[in-house]
Each structure stands twice: as C-alpha cells, then as structure tokens.
Amino acid sequence: MNDSSWGAPPRPEFWGTPEGPSQGAFPAGPAYDAYDAPPVSRTQPMPVVPDTREDVEVRDERDLGAALPGGPYFRDETPQEPMASPPPVPPVPAQPEKKKAGRDLRSAIGVGVGLGALVLASLFVVKAVFVGVIAVAVVVGLWELTSRLQERKQIKAPLVPLAVGGAAMVVAGYVRGAEGAWVAMALTSLAVLVWRMTEPPENYLRDVTAGVFAAFYVPFLATFVALLLTADDGPWRVLTFLLLTVVSDTGAYAIGWRFGKHKLAPRISPGKTREGLFGAVSFAMVAGALCMQFLIDDGSWWQGLLLGLAVAASATLGDLGESMIKRDLGIKDMGTLLPGHGGIMDRLDSLLPTAPVVWLLMAVFVGTG
Known part of the structure; x- marks a missing residue:
C-alpha cells in the first residue's frame, strides 16, 4: 500500500511555495518530493484557549483549597467546620505570701535557751564567774567587729590591745567601780595608739579611731553590767x-x-x-x-x-x-x-x-x- 491510498492532505503554503520547497526543506528527489519529506522541527506557539467562568472558579477553588488546609477542593464539597478552640483556663488566684521569720527559729530558740541557762547559772552561783562570762563575750565581740572592719573596709584596728584592755575594763569596773572603768578605758585607748605605731604610718588615724571606737562600743558599755552586779x-x-x-x-x-x-x-x-x-x-x-x-x-x-x-x-x-x-x-x-x-x-x-x-x-x- 502506498501513501496515495490514504489520501494526500493539502500542502501547507508556509512550508514552501507552489513553485518549489522553501529554504530549509529537504530537496526533491526521485524517492520523495518536498511535500513527502519529514517535517522540520520548529517551535510553534500554543493556541490560547480562553477559560470559561466555570473553569476559573474551579481553579480558584483548587488554589484556595491548596493554600488553606481543610478548604474544599471542589465546589460541591462540603466545607469542614473549624476545630473548636479549648475553653479558656480561669486564672489561678495568687496565694498571699506568708510572712517568714527570716531565721532558723529552732536553732535560735535552742541557742537562746542554752545561753540563758549559762547566764543564770553563773549569775546566781558565783558573781566572779559571771564577770568572766562578760569578759569572754567582750573579747569575742571585739574579734568579730575588728575582723569585719578589716575584711570590708581594710581598717586594721589592733585586736591585741583591745582584747586585753577590754577584759581588764570589765574586771576593773566590777572591782573598782565606775572610776576603775574610766581609767581602764583611757589606758586601753593609749595602748591602741602605741600598738599601731609598729606599722607603717599610712591610714594610722583611721585605724586608731576605729580602735578607740571599738573600745568604747563593746567593753566600756559592757562594764555597766558589771557595775549593776556590785550592788x-x-x-x-x-x-x-x-x-x-x-x-x-x-x-x-x-x-x-x-x-x-x-x-x-x-x-x-x-x-x-x-x-x-x-x-x-x-x-x-x-x-x-x-x-x-x-x-x-x-x-x-x-x-x-x-x-x-x-x-x-x-x-x-x-x-x-x-x-x-x-x-x-x-x-x-x-x-x-x-x-x-x-x-x-x-x-x-x-x-x-x-x-x-x-x-x-x-x-x-x-x-x-
């Protein structure tokens, strides 16, 4: 069966002219002519087909459905109901903060009872023992005060003359009364001035001032407890x-x-x-x-x-x-x-x-x- 039995379609004029093949076409020969040559590969624009209103709506709905999760893909789909948000949780009312003591009350009470027992036992058994308790408390208090001054302010109040003079001040107040306490206070202050001279003069005035203040603040005021005891x-x-x-x-x-x-x-x-x-x-x-x-x-x-x-x-x-x-x-x-x-x-x-x-x-x- 030859090609002519299928019928020959009309020659498209844009492939060539009636007189001969156009430029770029296969040359005519005995085996085939220009019309029977295979078509030349060339790019042709696709025809623009206008969309109908229905197609536009369908495509818009598909796009919208793809952009919004849960949206319908077709117009005849039933829209899904949005998930209900959980009910709001009512705020929990703030509980009023309870007042706290700020210290360990058990330890404080235990230590307080122990100190009270020591004081009462020494106070009503032998007066001299209670004077010794006062002197020990004075020396420890001076050590705490001078240590904190040196740690926090670099003030070097001499502890040795303060401790010795402070204990002597309490004993002098008990033995010699108010006059003995004043004399011991004066001697303790003089000892602080002399003791500080063994170190460099920098900050001398500051250190001796702190020393005299410590002598008055702790042992001299404590001497009045010994004066009460003399009655x-x-x-x-x-x-x-x-x-x-x-x-x-x-x-x-x-x-x-x-x-x-x-x-x-x-x-x-x-x-x-x-x-x-x-x-x-x-x-x-x-x-x-x-x-x-x-x-x-x-x-x-x-x-x-x-x-x-x-x-x-x-x-x-x-x-x-x-x-x-x-x-x-x-x-x-x-x-x-x-x-x-x-x-x-x-x-x-x-x-x-x-x-x-x-x-x-x-x-x-x-x-x-």
Whole structure:
C-alpha cells in the first residue's frame, strides 16, 4: 500500500511555495518530493484557549483549597467546620505570701535557751564567774567587729590591745567601780595608739579611731553590767536588765511580725515597723513594772514603767545603730558563731547601749548599794 491510498492532505503554503520547497526543506528527489519529506522541527506557539467562568472558579477553588488546609477542593464539597478552640483556663488566684521569720527559729530558740541557762547559772552561783562570762563575750565581740572592719573596709584596728584592755575594763569596773572603768578605758585607748605605731604610718588615724571606737562600743558599755552586779541585789538587777531587753525585743518582733505595716527606719532596717516599736514599749513597760515591784529592793511599779520605756527606746536605738554599721560594711550578720542568731555582736546590739541606761535609772530610783 502506498501513501496515495490514504489520501494526500493539502500542502501547507508556509512550508514552501507552489513553485518549489522553501529554504530549509529537504530537496526533491526521485524517492520523495518536498511535500513527502519529514517535517522540520520548529517551535510553534500554543493556541490560547480562553477559560470559561466555570473553569476559573474551579481553579480558584483548587488554589484556595491548596493554600488553606481543610478548604474544599471542589465546589460541591462540603466545607469542614473549624476545630473548636479549648475553653479558656480561669486564672489561678495568687496565694498571699506568708510572712517568714527570716531565721532558723529552732536553732535560735535552742541557742537562746542554752545561753540563758549559762547566764543564770553563773549569775546566781558565783558573781566572779559571771564577770568572766562578760569578759569572754567582750573579747569575742571585739574579734568579730575588728575582723569585719578589716575584711570590708581594710581598717586594721589592733585586736591585741583591745582584747586585753577590754577584759581588764570589765574586771576593773566590777572591782573598782565606775572610776576603775574610766581609767581602764583611757589606758586601753593609749595602748591602741602605741600598738599601731609598729606599722607603717599610712591610714594610722583611721585605724586608731576605729580602735578607740571599738573600745568604747563593746567593753566600756559592757562594764555597766558589771557595775549593776556590785550592788547587794546585784544579780536581780542584772536579771531585770536582761529580762527587759529580751522582752522588748520579743514584743517588737511579735507585734511587728503580726501587725507591722508602717516602716520605722526603712533605710537602716527595713524589717522594723512602728507597730513593732509600740509592741516593744508595751511589753517592756509591763515587764518593768513587775520586775521593779517584785525583784528589786525598795522598787516600785511606776519606776518599772519608766524603766521599761527607757529600755525599749535604748534597745531599739542600739539595734538600729548596729544595723547602720552592718549596712555600711555590706553584711547581714557580724558572725556565724551562734546558729540562728549570727554572731555575739548580733546579740549584744541591744544589750550594750541599754546597760548604762538601766544602771543610771537604778541608781536614781534605788541607789547603787
């Protein structure tokens, strides 16, 4: 069967002209002519077929379905319902923060009871033993104070003359009275000046000033406890002094922790409040009236009220004074010797300035004998 039996399609004129093949076509020959030659490979544009409205809508829906998860791919698909968001969780109301003591109360109570037993045993058994307890407390307090000064401020207050002179000051006050205490204070200050001369002169004035301050602040004020002990009812006077100071601190802590809202001295001691001061005054006045009425010879309850008021004021000022020192040094406690309390100086802060106040009022009310 030859090609002519299928029928010959009309010759397209763009392949050539009627007179002959166009340029680029296969040449005519006996085996085939220009029309029968295989077509020349050439690129032709695809015809543009306009989209119908239906096709455009279908394609748009497909594109939209591909872009949006869960969207329909065809118009007749039923749109899926969006997933319901979980119900909002109601906020949990914040629980009010409970007030904390800030120290280990068990350790503090245990150490306090132990110290109290030691003081009472030495106070009512042999007076000289209690004087020794005071001297030891003074030496340890001086060591803590001078150590913190050197660590935080590079102030080298000489410890050796301070410790020896401080212990001698307490003993002299008990044996020779107020005159002996003043003489020992003067000699201790002179020893500090001489002892510091063995080192280079740099910062000499700063170091000896700190040394004299330490001699006055710790041993000299503690000497008034020994002066209280020299009276006939000396142990009861010392006990009254200790009880009023402790009761004042306890009242300030109890009332301030429960009702304290207004700060007393926020820049010095943020934990102290005016309500706490009121508690200190109230507790100390009641305790003072009871102690002066039942413990002190020739004492009266109204004297105890005045004594309790003075003790609350001096104890608060003493606590604020040491807080000022510790803030200047950038420390919380003077030491770590007493668990739950800090150092010895952290327990003497209220006692030291209160001792001369109690001694003076006792001398006015009932005399020094």
